[in-house]
Amino acid sequence: MAQERLYLYPIWLRFWHFVNALLCLILIVTGVSMQFSAPAIALVKFDTAVAIHNIAGIILTINYLIFFIGNLFAFNGSQYQIKFKGLMKRLMTQATYYTFGIFKGESPPFPITRENKFNPLQRFSYVFIMYLFVPVVFITGWALLYPQTIPTTILRTSGLHLTDLFHIISGFIISLFMLIHIYFCTIGASPGANFKSIMNGYHEPH
Ligand code: HEM
Numbered sequence: 001m002a003q004e005r006l007y008l009y010p011i012w013l014r015f016w017h018f019v020n021a022l023l024c025l026i027l028i029v030t031g032v033s034m035q036f037s038a039p040a041i042a043l044v045k046f047d048t049a050v051a052i053h054n055i056a057g058i059i060l061t062i063n064y065l066i067f068f069i070g071n072l073f074a075f076n077g078s079q080y081q082i083k084f085k086g087l088m089k090r091l092m093t094q095a096t097y098y099t100f101g102i103f104k105g106e107s108p109p110f111p112i113t114r115e116n117k118f119n120p121l122q123r124f125s126y127v128f129i130m131y132l133f134v135p136v137v138f139i140t141g142w143a144l145l146y147p148q149t150i151p152t153t154i155l156r157t158s159g160l161h162l163t164d165l166f167h168i169i170s171g172f173i174i175s176l177f178m179l180i181h182i183y184f185c186t187i188g189a190s191p192g193a194n195f196k197s198i199m200n201g202y203h204e205p206h
Pocket of ligand 1: 008009013017020021022024076079122126129130134174178181182185194195196197198
């Protein structure tokens with residue numbers, strides 16, 4: 001029986017995702033540019049990179065509220081609840097499928113439904129990125145924007161350095177996530193199917 005077309009990405013979610021993806025790209029380019037800035041070979045001029053990075057970070061925070069409040073009240077929020085019972089087994093089943101099963105033409109162990117649009121690995125990584133690393137990146141970002149709010153010493157080290165370290169580590173993890181995320185998004189009914197879905201809202205059945 002042919003699978004029905006599922007409406008999985010409501011308009012507010014697609015809007016949030018588009019703005020978020022664009023801002024993350026801008027933040028990565030300007031962030032990397034600031035990190036490795038040398039006046040002669042700057043990717044983006046240092047002052048310009050700082051200004052763009054700050055503005056993009058502020059908009060990212062506001063945009064995050066759409067995601068957070070949306071998930072608090074809309075059905076989509078249920079996709080981000082992790083059931084710990086049997087979690088390890090579900091993660092291993094999905095990982096085994098990605099490493100072996102998929103190449104043998106097996107069907108996915110967790111077919112997409114309205115109640116379960118993410119496979120266990122997706123659910124787990126999306127929760128970590130959206131509820132841990134993205135908040136850490138913008139909270140530390142705001143603190144660095146107003147450094148006077150950071151305690152001089154935290155755990156006997158410089159509060160500023162520690163905040164900066166958390167900001168850079170979470171930024172790096174989000175960048176890594178984005179690369180892996182885009183790669184895994186090519187695994188769908190066709191390599192472009194999931195990208196079409198995040199634009200028109202409908203999941204393309206296999
Ligand atoms: C150019 C960059 C990006 C592209 C092309 C892209 C592509 C996609 C696609 C095709 C989907 C739908 C498939 C799925 O549900 O997994 C999706 C969903 C998602 N993406 Fe991205 N993405 C990008 C950047 C990001 C970034 C930077 C983040 C987070 C920091 C992110 C977080 C998410 C989340 C949480 C979902 C699931 C949304 C939901 O249905 O609740 N994406 N993305």
